[in-house]
Amino acid sequence: MKLYDDKNPAPNPRKVRIFLAEKGMDVERVRVAILKREHKAPAFLKKNSLGQLPVLELDDGTIIAESVAICRYFEALQPQPALFGETPLEQALVEMWIRRAEFRLWGPMGQVWINADPRTAVVNPNQFKDYGEHQKTIVARNMTWLDRELSDDREFLAGSRYSMADIVLLCGIDFCSFIGLDIPRELEHLRAWYARVSARPSAAA
Amino acid sequence: MKLYDDKNPAPNPRKVRIFLAEKGMDVERVRVAILKREHKAPAFLKKNSLGQLPVLELDDGTIIAESVAICRYFEALQPQPALFGETPLEQALVEMWIRRAEFRLWGPMGQVWINADPRTAVVNPNQFKDYGEHQKTIVARNMTWLDRELSDDREFLAGSRYSMADIVLLCGIDFCSFIGLDIPRELEHLRAWYARVSARPSAAA
Numbered sequence: 001m002k003l004y005d006d007k008n009p010a011p012n013p014r015k016v017r018i019f020l021a022e023k024g025m026d027v028e029r030v031r032v033a034i035l036k037r038e039h040k041a042p043a044f045l046k047k048n049s050l051g052q053l054p055v056l057e058l059d060d061g062t063i064i065a066e067s068v069a070i071c072r073y074f075e076a077l078q079p080q081p082a083l084f085g086e087t088p089l090e091q092a093l094v095e096m097w098i099r100r101a102e103f104r105l106w107g108p109m110g111q112v113w114i115n116a117d118p119r120t121a122v123v124n125p126n127q128f129k130d131y132g133e134h135q136k137t138i139v140a141r142n143m144t145w146l147d148r149e150l151s152d153d154r155e156f157l158a159g160s161r162y163s164m165a166d167i168v169l170l171c172g173i174d175f176c177s178f179i180g181l182d183i184p185r186e187l188e189h190l191r192a193w194y195a196r197v198s199a200r201p202s203a204a205a
Numbered sequence: 206m207k208l209y210d211d212k213n214p215a216p217n218p219r220k221v222r223i224f225l226a227e228k229g230m231d232v233e234r235v236r237v238a239i240l241k242r243e244h245k246a247p248a249f250l251k252k253n254s255l256g257q258l259p260v261l262e263l264d265d266g267t268i269i270a271e272s273v274a275i276c277r278y279f280e281a282l283q284p285q286p287a288l289f290g291e292t293p294l295e296q297a298l299v300e301m302w303i304r305r306a307e308f309r310l311w312g313p314m315g316q317v318w319i320n321a322d323p324r325t326a327v328v329n330p331n332q333f334k335d336y337g338e339h340q341k342t343i344v345a346r347n348m349t350w351l352d353r354e355l356s357d358d359r360e361f362l363a364g365s366r367y368s369m370a371d372i373v374l375l376c377g378i379d380f381c382s383f384i385g386l387d388i389p390r391e392l393e394h395l396r397a398w399y400a401r402v403s404a405r406p407s408a409a410a
Contacts, residue, residue: 049353050305050350058294064294066305069300072300073296073297076292076296076297088278088281089263089267091277091281092269095273095274096269096271096274099273100271115336128336131320134333145255149254
């Protein structure tokens with residue numbers, strides 16, 4: 001199988017690379033350069049009509065898109081170490097925190113990127129700047145919420161075990177930095193969590 | 206355990222009710238009236254700091270929030286019929302289509318509701334109306350994309366088997382109707398899929 005991938009700072013392909021590093025798995029990778037708009041070229045749109053990365057192509061040509069879906073495929077192929085939880089409760093809490101990281105951080109972060117970042121104005125000339133600027137305050141508010149949620153000093157986002165939820169939040173926080181939205185200094189629980197997950201070798205993926 | 210729930214048209218609680226109906230499972234339900242803002246009351250915020258429904262409370266007081274996370278918990282407790290897929294590929298494709306239904310339909314639909322619907326102006330006085338109006342065109346464009354994806358006449362969204370992806374899309378389509386965004390008449394594949402999933406007894410949940 002082949003993983004269609006791009007380099008950092010693209011946050012979605014990175015989730016899959018970190019996941020594979022944590023699993024100790026290796027997959028053939030094909031670079032699709034987002035900056036050159038290769039993900040919007042007709043040949044790639046045949047693989048994923050949404051023109052998005054990452055994409056996993058199986059040997060029979062079957063396509064799996066969406067980073068978390070690709071990771072679930074790898075989890076099913078090689079269950080250990082479990083990154084989507086083992087018990088029913090762990091599985092539910094990992095799913096809950098993946099979604100909270102996405103809805104609370106990735107959602108507004110994406111809106112800032114699309115609507116308020118000068119680097120996307122060329123491909124998105126119809127930016128809603130006021131809306132995008134407002135989303136910066138939502139990112140900050142939700143980082144504060146995350147900090148409060150982490151104030152019980154659990155080690156990882158979904159509990160005592162590293163999981164896909166940490167990968168999703170880490171890639172979100174690093175992309176926030178890329179667009180100028182760093183974790184505020186006073187959010188010590190979120191910063192401590194960030195330091196822990198960033199120190200893992202997989203974070204370099 | 207107890208499921209904190211509200212009536213239609215709230216689309217997130219409905220996903221869990223449909224899921225339970227498909228599984229043939231029954232859970233004690235506690236009504237939290239969104240229209241009366243009971244989900245934002247201090248007692249409920251102690252259960253879910255985000256003030257959102259649905260919430261599942263286990264007998265030991267453990268809380269699971271996020272509709273899809275609650276459904277994954279039920280799937281792990283009672284795996285059959287499998288609504289999140291059985292083989293690794295099915296599991297991946299169900300996850301992919303859940304996310305596509307959410308990012309493509311629920312995302313812009315939610316922005317229309319929050320930013321352009323007069324019924325939410327009271328609780329969200331800072332509406333970005335132009336942005337919300339624009340999202341109506343995104344909903345329409347993405348319904349057209351869904352119609353094209355369903356044009357291979359597969360029976361269900363993620364393939365030949367009914368799944369959580371159908372539940373997510375169904376609840377999204379019905380909430381779109383509630384805010385005036387019906388499926389355009391010419392989208393026959395999407396309408397045929399909608400008729401199929403709406404005809405199941407679970408859709409009444």
